Amino acid sequence: MVLEWLFAGQNAARLAQGLWLTAKISLISVALACVLGTLFGLLMRVRHPLVRFVCALYLEMVRIVPILVWLFVLYFGLSAWTDIHLSGVWVCIWVFVVWGTGEMGDLVRGALESIEKHQVESAKALGLNRRQVFWYIELPQSVQRALPGAINLFTRMVKTSSLAALIGVVEVVKVGQQIIENSLLTMPNASFWVYGLIFILYFLCCWPLSLLAGYLEKKWES
Numbered sequence: 501m502v503l504e505w506l507f508a509g510q511n512a513a514r515l516a517q518g519l520w521l522t523a524k525i526s527l528i529s530v531a532l533a534c535v536l537g538t539l540f541g542l543l544m545r546v547r548h549p550l551v552r553f554v555c556a557l558y559l560e561m562v563r564i565v566p567i568l569v570w571l572f573v574l575y576f577g578l579s580a581w582t583d584i585h586l587s588g589v590w591v592c593i594w595v596f597v598v599w600g601t602g603e604m605g606d607l608v609r610g611a612l613e614s615i616e617k618h619q620v621e622s623a624k625a626l627g628l629n630r631r632q633v634f635w636y637i638e639l640p641q642s643v644q645r646a647l648p649g650a651i652n653l654f655t656r657m658v659k660t661s662s663l664a665a666l667i668g669v670v671e672v673v674k675v676g677q678q679i680i681e682n683s684l685l686t687m688p689n690a691s692f693w694v695y696g697l698i699f700i701l702y703f704l705c706c707w708p709l710s711l712l713a714g715y716l717e718k719k720w721e722s
Contacts, residue, residue: 511679518675519701525589525671526658529596533657534650536597537604544609555605562602568663570595575667588669596657603653611646612638651713655706662702672698 544555575591578584586594615638623633665674676694683690 514675514679515672515697515701518670518672521589521669522658522661522664522671522673523705525592525596525661525664525669526654529593529600529657529661530654532593532597533600533604533653536601538608540601540605541608541612544605545612559602559606562599567595567599567660568666570598571663571667588664588667591667592661592664592669596660599660600653600657604650607646607649607653608642611642614645615641648713648717651709651716655709655713658706658709659702672701 540555540558543551544559546552546555571591574586574595575588578586619637620633623637628636661671662673664671665677668674670678676698680690680694687693
């Protein structure tokens with residue numbers, strides 16, 4: 501009876517649409533954050549004091565200010581201050597890109613700086629220039645070292661996409677809330693079943709990524 505109610509009418513289709521929107525926000529955000537974060541990580545290695553200060557300030561702002569505050573500022577504040585109105589979906593994407601770029605950049609920086617100095621010095625002693633050292637020595641090892649942490653970051657971005665419901669984006673959590681509100685009289689314990697289903701959907705999306713990160717970490721440590 502519960503399954504019949506849960507998938508009655510357009511409930512299943514609406515949940516699928518909400519899940520697709522969640523996946524769309526997550527995939528676009530992850531793709532952009534991966535590219536921009538890699539560039540940001542390289543920029544963080546520049547030795548100029550001003551560049552280092554700006555990068556550190558950006559990273560701290562991303563880490564200290566809650567993502568929900570970023571969402572509210574960009575969604576509500578931007579329209580009030582500049583009369584520019586962005587859709588909730590694109591607000592979420594850009595906020596997650598800003599956050600993911602900072603976190604990904606720090607992963608890339610840490611991975612590059614973890615390369616032992618004697619490897620770089622030995623490569624230079626063999627006649628490799630700075631670009632060759634980066635491509636043949638630093639890049640392969642840093643990708644290997646940063647990838648498990650990057651996958652964990654992408655998993656966090658998928659889970660954090662649920663905050664989109666708070667600015668009116670009709671993703672899977674928002675659809676679940678609407679189904680619950682429409683079913684309070686006919687199904688008093690609707691919230692248990694609907695949120696239980698959403699829990700399973702998020703788990704199925706994130707669990708393979710967590711397994712992949714753990715597998716890669718164990719494989720490369722051995």
